[in-house]
Amino acid sequence: MKKLFLMCAVVLGFVLNVSAQDNTAQDANKPEFKFNEEKHDFGKVPQGTPVTTVFTFTNVGNDPLILTEVKPTCGCTIADYTKTPVKKGANGKITITYNAAVAAPFSKTIVVTSNAKTPQKYLTIIGEVVAKAAAPSTK
Numbered sequence: 001m002k003k004l005f006l007m008c009a010v011v012l013g014f015v016l017n018v019s020a021q022d023n024t025a026q027d028a029n030k031p032e033f034k035f036n037e038e039k040h041d042f043g044k045v046p047q048g049t050p051v052t053t054v055f056t057f058t059n060v061g062n063d064p065l066i067l068t069e070v071k072p073t074c075g076c077t078i079a080d081y082t083k084t085p086v087k088k089g090a091n092g093k094i095t096i097t098y099n100a101a102v103a104a105p106f107s108k109t110i111v112v113t114s115n116a117k118t119p120q121k122y123l124t125i126i127g128e129v130v131a132k133a134a135a136p137s138t139k
Contacts, residue, residue, distance in 0.1 A: 027117055028062070029061065029062040029063050030061050030062070030063055030115070030116060030117045031059045031061035031062070031063045031064060031065035031066075031086070031088075031114070031115060031116050031117070032059070032060050032061040032065070032116050032117045032118065033057045033058075033059070033060070033065070033112075033114075033116055033118070033121055034057060034058045034059075034060045035055055035056070035057045035121075035123075036055065036056045036057070037055065038055070038121070038122070038123055038124065039123070039124040039125075039126065040053045040055070040096075040123075040124070040125050040126070041125075041126050041127060042098070042125065042126070042127030043127055043128070044127070044128050044130050045098075045100045045127050045128065045129050045130065046100070046129075046130060046132055047100055047101070047102075047103045047129050047130060047131050047132050048100065048101065048132065049100055050097050050098065050099050050100060051097070051098050051100060051127070052095060052096065052097040052098075053095075053096055053125065054093050054094070054095050054096075055093065055094040055095075055096065055123055056091055056092075056093050057086075057091065057092055057093070057094070058089065058090070058091050059086045059087065059088055059089065059090055059091075059092070060088075060089075061088065061116065061117065062088050063088070063115075064085035064086060064087050064088070065085065065086040065092065065114060065115065065116055066085050066086075066114060066115045067081050067082060067083070067086075067092070067094075067112060067113070067114045068113050068114055068115070069111070069112075069113040070094055070110060070111075070112050070113075071110065071111045071113070072096070072108060072109075072110050072111075073108060073109045073110070073111065074108060076098060076099045076101065076102075076106075076108070077096060077097070077098050077099070077108050077110065077125070078096070078097045078099075079094060079095070079096055079097075079110055080094075080095045081093065081094040081095070081112075082094070094110070094112065094123065096110060096123070096125055098125055098127075100127075100129040101129075102129060103129050103130060103131040104128070104129060105126075105127070105128045105129075106125075106126065106127055106128070106129060107124065107125075107126045108124070108125050108126075109122055109123070109124055110122070110123040110124070110125070
């Protein structure tokens with residue numbers, strides 16, 4: 001009985017070790033992001049004037065990088081992104097437009113989902129929407 005148990009333990013250990021090596025090899029081939037920036041500060045933005053920034057990234061992995069979803073966390077932000085696979089060493093982009101409707105500081109997060117080693121990345125835009133100066137009255 002002890003020999004059978006020992007034999008099972010050795011076989012299980014071997015299987016787990018081979019599986020772990022396979023996962024490590026697969027991870028080495030997976031695509032991965034390298035962004036030019038992951039947080040963008042618009043500074044002061046005039047109320048009612050939408051602002052746009054582009055987050056550029058490079059696929060530093062081996063396999064093609066595929067973005068499956070780029071989702072802003074609120075309706076005041078619109079995202080557009082590279083929809084074709086991004087090959088090793090190639091660049092892609094995520095364009096974010098913020099509708100500066102309300103005069104107040106803002107911090108918005110954009111969730112990027114992909115087939116990368118890190119399947120979800122978070123991009124952030126910040127700034128402050130300032131009220132437009134009232135037009136002088138004419139009397």
